Amino acid sequence: FIGKEIIHKLADELEDIFWITDNKGYFLLVNVYLAKSIGLKPFQMEGKSADEFIPGFLKDLNLFIDKFIKDTMNCVISEGVHFRENEILKNKEIVQLPLFDEENNIRAIVGFSQYSDSNIEQRTDENLFDVLDKIVDYFPKSVAFITTQDIIKQSSEDFCKLFNRKPEDLNGLNFADILPLGLLESVNRFLQSPDNSRILPLSRFLEIDKDGEPEYTVNLTKIFGKENKPEGFLILFEKVEYAENLQHLIMSRGRMFEFLIQNNPEPIFIYDKENLRFLEVNTAALDLYGYSKEEFLQMDLTDLYNPEDIQTLLGSSSEEEVEGKFSKPFRHKRRDGSSVLVEISKMSFKFNDRDAHFNIVRDVTQHLELEKKNQLFKAAFDNTVDMIFLTDPDGIITYINSSVVNILGTSKPDLENTSMASLANDEDRATINTSIFQSHLKEPVSLLIGLKTGDGNFIETELSATPVVDFEGNIESFVIIGKVEKHTSEEAEIKEVIKEVIVEKPVMSSAAETKQLESVFLSGVFHEILTPMNVILGFAQELTEGIENLTPDQKEAVEIINQNRGKLLSTMNAIIEYSEIQRNKDEWNIIILNSIKVVEEINKDIYEITGSRDIDFAFGKISSSLQFETDKQKFDCLMNNLIPLVYRMVKENKIYFSAYQVDDNNFKIVIS
Known part of the structure; x- marks a missing residue:
């Protein structure tokens, strides 16, 4: 000191x-x-x-x-x-x-x-x-x-x-x-x-x-x-030095730090704005993500994101965010691999003379799940064929769905803010009040009563009333579902109609279904591999182009990358071709090809096709005037797979390509 x-x-x-x-x-x-x-x-x-x-x-x-x-x-x-x-x-x-x-x-x-x-x-x-x-x-x-x-x-x-x-x-x-x-x-x-x-x-x-x-x-x-x-x-x-800024508060490690940060029930972490390394974390954040403090401080912000979610992190950094306001939900990754949805309130400050972000994290996983369920329930609520009434504890209607309007033939304004008992006939009003609204029971109740329609008639309805209680256990409202009783003749008529519209659907055989699934799987694998492969090859090309004078070792490495790129692309093309054929989506783009030009293109790319610089690709028996119709992409794919196979079988450094006409409609290609 x-x-x-x-x-x-x-x-x-x-x-x-x-x-x-x-x-x-x-x-x-x-x-x-x-x-x-x-x-x-x-x-x-x-x-x-x-x-x-x-x-x-x-x-x-x-x-x-x-x-x-x-x-x-x-x-x-x-x-x-x-x-x-x-x-x-x-x-x-x-x-x-x-x-x-x-x-x-x-x-x-x-x-x-x-x-x-x-x-x-x-x-x-x-x-x-x-x-x-x-x-x-x-x-x-x-x-x-x-x-x-x-x-x-x-x-x-x-x-x-x-x-x-x-x-x-x-x-x-x-x-x-x-x-x-x-x-x-x-x-x-x-x-x-x-x-x-x-x-x-x-x-x-x-x-x-x-x-x-x-x-x-x-x-x-x-x-x-x-x-x-x-x-x-x-x-x-x-x-007296008050905590006028976050850095002083954190560095002092006094009781104010313990109260406001370390023991805060909301998860909090601080990271370096430049390298995204974590600088500080509180107990609530460690509990949320499942790490020890030592583990967490060895990580950076990207470790909380799955690879497919990194784009949301990059997007958020480019967006203008209001400091002190909670942002849109992000999907974060816990230590055990599970996901948690969070909203983040971010604030910039200086920490040890470096730009840093102070983050308060709010776990909204359960809230969003509840919101999703509410949307599902509301959709079912609004579109069910049954009548649904919401009332207050005294039986005053606060909400009805569209089925109530359709079945009773009464508009929404005429029904809302009126008594549920007023829809029943004189004999059933007392039953509704005593059995539902004045019973003080907290269990569902079912009744069979007549409900009045807009034209003054009554339809027999089965009501099921379920009380909704508040946090103190007091009844706050009722959900009442009404099912209209149907006569037997009406049920028979409905069943007959249903019979008339039944249409048999062709059933896909198990073998065909398996074949379809395999092709979908192969197509999915292709697209999953293609994106990272293009990224890797793109970065490799950018690195090599950025070096003016390559050393022999670097040149050899570049050649190996190019060689394997050709092999990988050829394999991927074969996979996608097979997948498309399996799914009956095989499309052909037919053009006219000249045999001489085909051989010249193969000779130009022979190193990438075979992976060997010692190979000598030569003309065999070939007609310079020979032309044929085919899909060039599929033909190239065939050659890229056939030539390496022949090269491995003959075990020689010279390969001959021959192409000649057999009759008016056919010609032969020989690789030896």
Whole structure:
């Protein structure tokens, strides 16, 4: 920490033990006197836990003292307790003082020894306070030591700057001459109280803050000398640093970070805007995605996306998003491979001088699934042939579907906001009210009643009423489904009509169906492979074209890529041809080809076709005037598969291509 070497040097001048521990109990600084008292050197203790140097029977006591300091923020004086049996430390008491940060969190504890009251005559009079004066001089904060005569005996450089005075002008003054009146009164009340320490909030003018937003805090600590006689007090001013930006909040790792980020129920993660690496993540995000913190911080944003969803990430980066607003849903990938749909609220900020994004994630998977189900239910609700009524708890109709209008012959405005019982005849009204709306039952109820149509007639209807309850279990509404009872003659008529429209459909044989599925599968495989293959070949070509002078090894690599590209394309063409034939979608583009031009094209591409530079492709028996009609793409595919096969069979470096006419309608091609 700042000023450690200076404080270390001053502490080594003490003839008492002196140390500083962090808030986890690890030594930050140990003076020579303490290290020597247990037969060690300071560097052997610094950075290690104080528990390692405390006898086992005192560890529980030390834990209790440490907890007491952190809970009460008070200092502790222990008498008759020392690190180990050592003559140097006998008859001395140990004082431990807490040091606070701007959020009143204990950041360190300062400890030192002094003679106890039973051995007053043995301790030095001024040594401790002389060294204390020197420590105050170099202390990297606004601190001053004030005597019991209210005189500023020693002050730090920052303390002088705070009051815009020089050290020689400030030291020796009465502290009442520089402190504001309100603060002065509070300090005097502290000195007259039994408290040994106190923290006060201050405004920007160093007055006692009453608005709840202090700019400074002042720490007051009493100092005692011989016979526990007050020697004065330390006054320490610290500026309160509020979390005005995310970086400060995150880096401070204080209670505000714990409340707002780490323990936030909404998943939160932060990533670098340039390389998309994750910089921070909270517990809720780890629970959502299923990773440990170590695993998550080794990943980047693209790891949350499946390959097919990467395009949505790229698209979102190019869209103008309103910061602080939740974006459209994205599909993210969990550690176990399952998917989760999320909305993200993004905010830009600087993190360690790098552009970063602070993201709040909202899991909307269940919400979207529920929304989808609601759409399905609404479609079924609106299009069912049954009548559907929605009513309030008292039976007032709030909604009807189109079937109600069609069957009863009454318009929607005439039915909504009227009583459900008013649709029944006189005999059934009481039954509806007592059995449904006034029964207080929370189970479905079925009734057979007559419902009135628009022309005044009644149709026999089976009503099924289901109550809908709210979160407290109270009935909030009813869903009533009405099914019109049909007479037997009507049912027979309907069945007869149905019989008349029955049409037999041809059934595909299992073999044909299997063949169809295989061809669809092959076609799908082709298209799945073709896209990444084109991407790979495109990038390979771009890389090679970007290099001006290729080395022999690079040229060979390019040739291998081109060679395998030809083989792969040939294979893929064969697959798609086979697939199209299986699906009876084989289309032919018939053109006239000249045999000589065909051979010249094959000779030009012989390396890509066979993968060998040693092969000699030559004319055999061939007629220069021979022309034939065919689909060029299919003919090329045939040659690209036939020539490599012949090359592997003959095991020679020379292949002959012959083409000659057999009769008026046929010709022969020979590859040997």
